[in-house]
Structure formats: C-alpha cells, structure tokens
Amino acid sequence: MTFSSRLSVSRRCFQTLLATSLLTLAGLSFAQQSAQVLRVSAIPDEAPTELQRKFKPLGSYLEKKLGMKIEFIPVTDYAASVEGLINKKLDMVWFGGFTFVQAKARSKDQVIPLVQREEDEKFKSVFITTHQDIRKLEDLKGKTFSFGSESSTSGHLMPRSYLLAAKINPDTDLKRIAFSGAHDATVAAVSGGKVDAGALNISVWEKLVAQNKVDTRQVHVFYTTPGYFDYNWSVRTDMPAELRKKISDAFLSLDAGKAEDKEILDLQRTARFIPTKADNYKAIEAAAHNAGLLK
Known part of the structure; x- marks a missing residue:
C-alpha cells in the first residue's frame, strides 16, 4: 500500500471516528435535555400544604408545555427563595414584589420577572x-x-x-x-x-x-391600602432566551374559557397572567429604601 493510500485510509478512519463521536455527543446532549428538570419554588406566604396544592395542576401543565420535568421545591423562608434562585439551586420562583427587589439587588440585576397575575398590577x-x-x-x-x-x-x-x-x-x-x-x-x-x-x-x-x-x-x-405592583414569576438572566419565552408563552396562553386552564387559574387566584418587567417594581424598591428595609 502506497503512502497516499495509507493516508487516505487514515483520513476515512478519522472521519468515521469523528462522525461517531459527534453522534454520541448529540445523543448525550439530547438525553441531557430530555432529562432536564425545571426546579420551581415559591415564597412561603401560606402553609406548605396549600402551596403544594396550588402548584400541582400548574406544574403538570408546564411539564406538557415545556416538555421537561417540573420539580416543586418548598423553602423554609422568604430569604431561602432568594438565595436559592441566585445560587442556581432553583430555576424559577414565585416572588412577592419585595423579594423580587431583594433578589434583583443581591444578584446585581441577574434576576428578571417574566409574568404576573393581572391582579398584581394593583395589589x-x-x-x-x-x-x-x-x-x-x-x-x-x-x-x-x-x-x-x-x-x-x-x-x-x-x-x-x-x-x-x-x-x-x-x-x-x-x-x-x-x-x-x-x-x-x-x-x-x-x-x-x-x-x-x-x-x-x-x-x-x-x-x-x-x-x-x-x-x-x-x-x-x-x-x-391603595394598589401597588406585587407578585411575579422570576428567573435568572442566564436562562436560555428560548426557554424563557416558552415559560412566558405557557403562562400567557392559559385561558379561563377552558375548564382545565380555569382550574389552574382559580388556584392561582386570577383570571389571566400578563407580561411584566423589572421597572414595574421601582416603587416597591423605593418603599423598601424609605422604610429602611433595603440597604
């Protein structure tokens, strides 16, 4: 076998090995994506059993919409919900307006709100x-x-x-x-x-x-009291934009005219979810500073 023939064989072997490796990596990537879990929590403003009851139908709905497992992880106190999100132990949290402001400050603006209930515009x-x-x-x-x-x-x-x-x-x-x-x-x-x-x-x-x-x-x-902005679902800014959009779209597509969606919305005590943004909570941030609760 000539040198050029041996080189040609070597190239084909390398290409085959490379293709096999890429397929293996693609398979692993797909497996990892399929096994991905969205870790969700909420500030413990009600009894733990009530929070679990309220979230269960919503969690099942999100699993179908996102094509990934949803795990609800209860926390012991409000501070734990903030730390859990910014330390990447949680992926999405139901915050109150003040806890969102705290998380935003603690993370140096690395936390963003996605959606809120319509009622949360004037809570x-x-x-x-x-x-x-x-x-x-x-x-x-x-x-x-x-x-x-x-x-x-x-x-x-x-x-x-x-x-x-x-x-x-x-x-x-x-x-x-x-x-x-x-x-x-x-x-x-x-x-x-x-x-x-x-x-x-x-x-x-x-x-x-x-x-x-x-x-x-x-x-x-x-x-x-008069109305103010309050609760929202928040995530970190490092969450892929595609997943953020899927989550937002899932909440925004909930329709009270559909029986299965109405059950979810009723448990969340709202008729619909709407988009929100960090600027909506500037008044909450100012109130926290004025009250001496945010340094």
Whole structure:
C-alpha cells in the first residue's frame, strides 16, 4: 500500500471516528435535555400544604408545555427563595414584589420577572382587627400588631409604608409588633387574640373569607391600602432566551374559557397572567429604601 493510500485510509478512519463521536455527543446532549428538570419554588406566604396544592395542576401543565420535568421545591423562608434562585439551586420562583427587589439587588440585576397575575398590577393589603375601637390606622397607636414575614411585600413592606405615611412608626408607636411568618398565620393571630390587629394580602383574606375559615363577625377589615405592583414569576438572566419565552408563552396562553386552564387559574387566584418587567417594581424598591428595609 502506497503512502497516499495509507493516508487516505487514515483520513476515512478519522472521519468515521469523528462522525461517531459527534453522534454520541448529540445523543448525550439530547438525553441531557430530555432529562432536564425545571426546579420551581415559591415564597412561603401560606402553609406548605396549600402551596403544594396550588402548584400541582400548574406544574403538570408546564411539564406538557415545556416538555421537561417540573420539580416543586418548598423553602423554609422568604430569604431561602432568594438565595436559592441566585445560587442556581432553583430555576424559577414565585416572588412577592419585595423579594423580587431583594433578589434583583443581591444578584446585581441577574434576576428578571417574566409574568404576573393581572391582579398584581394593583395589589392591595388589608388591616384587620377584632376591636371595635380600631377604625383607622391612627387608632393602632399603643396596640399590639402582627405583620406576616419580614420579607413580605403585602404582609410587611407596604403595610409598614402606609403606617409610616400615617405618621405611625411601628417600632416606637405600637406596644408590640410580631411577625407571624405567613398571611393565614396573621389571621389566626388576630382572631385568636394574640395581637390587637394585623396586616395581610387581600387575596389570602378574600380566599379565607370565601372558604368560611374566618368569622367576619369577629374579625373585620378596617383599612385597605391603595394598589401597588406585587407578585411575579422570576428567573435568572442566564436562562436560555428560548426557554424563557416558552415559560412566558405557557403562562400567557392559559385561558379561563377552558375548564382545565380555569382550574389552574382559580388556584392561582386570577383570571389571566400578563407580561411584566423589572421597572414595574421601582416603587416597591423605593418603599423598601424609605422604610429602611433595603440597604
């Protein structure tokens, strides 16, 4: 065999080996993509069992739309949801407005919101009490009071902001403040007489009332805040643009006119999801700075 013949054979062998290697790599890439898992979580603003119940149909829907496994990973507190996303232990998180702002700041703008419920454009907090002599915010002076989680938008940041606007400093003008950790826990603290009053998000309040889990003859709303931007589904900026679009499209295509979609939307307490952007939360960021809750 001549030198040129041997060279030709060597080239063909190399090409065959290269082609086999590329096919193997392609196979591995496809296998990895097929086995990819989207790790999802949510701020623990309600009981863990309730969060799981609300997410289950949504998770199944996303699996079908995205063609990948969805794993819901509960977290112990609001801070864990922030750290989980920015440290790449989570891929998508249901944040409140304040936790989104915290995640955005902690990650140096490497977290972006994709979608929010229509109601989250003008979300509200309610102040509740069992006392007939508490009729306005100013009546809270000298009383005991419960917020939700310290990192909650609707259970702490915005209620605190409106108290400050009413010339009430929660840390000095109230007899005692507590943090229940969740909106439903705040209702329990007020109705159980552990505190004179409390604040929580209007969505959870309305749900508990509709489910007859709170006696409105005993506990009543005495103040409702103006609207503000709140909850959203957020991801990191390093998520591939194609996947981000698929996720957004999946949420935006939910149709309350379809029975299976309506079940998902009802559990999320909305009629539809809409796009959102980081600029929507500038007022929340300013409120957090003014309240001394964001350095």
